[in-house]
Amino acid sequence: MAIDGIITDPNLATVLGASHDTRRQALILVDQIAATGPIDKASVDVQLEISKQQKLLITNLAQLRGLHRAAHIGARQTKHETADARQEVDRLHLQLQNLYYEQRHLQGEIAACESYKLVSAITSDSTAQAEMSSDIPTPGEFKYDLTANQLARELIEIKISHTYQQLPLIPVEEFLALNPDHTNDDENALMIARIEHERSEREALEQKRMELLKRKQKLIADNKKRKDDLANLDKELEKFIDAAKPIQKLFEKNVPAV
Structure with a gap:
């Protein structure tokens, strides 16, 4: 496929047209010079014509340079716009x-709530059936009651296996002793309050741990500095002792032993 069919941008098409015109003008000038021979031996009219063609070629080259510069600037701007658009697409994708993650999380929460309601309903039904069948314990009814209990236990295990049920919370009695204002709360509100209490306690412990860690690092730095100071002092003492040895020898020579 020819390059004219590939390029569809109007600005690039203008550059390509100017390039064709410049090439054509250069070929005309070359053919004219080749047909004329040495320029210094040509007539004045021929030299004027060649000079005219040279001026046209220089004009076309100047125009081509300007169009090429504009096309280069436009391509660079297009690259920047493409990069910005790609970043926007990445942001939207994230x-x-x-x-999607929040949707899956909410679906899990909804499923947990639905399973909790189902457990409550089945447990109530199984309890009522057990009370009704206690007077006439036939084998068939006993088997049906056992199956309902098994199903209820399985659903209770599903409920207990939920993430918030596995949190190491303090017992309800201890929590109510610390927060008596939640005594009349229902099960859901009480669980939320216990989780919030656990979060605040953990944040306080984490803050205390960070403070102790900073204090530990400061003590380690102080101890290291003191060790360095003691090491420097030992070196200075050794230098002082080495420097005092000649004086000590001099005293030993001049002072008689008692």
């Missing part, structure tokens, strides 16, 4: 992934 936001979409976050929404």
Whole structure:
């Protein structure tokens, strides 16, 4: 495929047209010089014509340079716009992934709530059936009651296996003793309050741990500095002792032993 069919941008098409015109003008000038021979031996009219063609070629070259510069600037600007658009697409894609994650999380919460309601209903039904069948314990009814209990236990295990049920919270009695204002709360509100209490306690412990860690690092730095000071002092003492040895020998020579 020819390059004219590939390029569709109007600005690049203008550059390509100017390039063709410049090439054509250069070929005309070359052919004219080749047909004329040495320029210094040509007539005045021929030299004027060649000079005219040279001026046209220089004009076309100047125009081509300007168009090429403009096309280069436009291509660079297009690259920047493409990079900005790519970043925007990446940002939107990340936001979409976050929404998918939040959707899955909410679906899990909804499933947990539905399973909790189902457990409560089945447990109530199984309890009522057990009370009704206690007077006439036939084998068939006993088997049906056992199956309902098994199903209820399985659903209770599903409920207990939920993430928030596995948190190491303090017992309800201890929590109510610390926070008596939650005594009349229902099960959901009480669980939320216990989780919030656990979060605040952990944040306080984490803050205390960070403070102790900073204090430990400061003590380690102080101890290291003191060790360095003691090491420097030992070196200075050794230098002082070495410097005092000649004086000590001199005293030993001049002072008679008692």
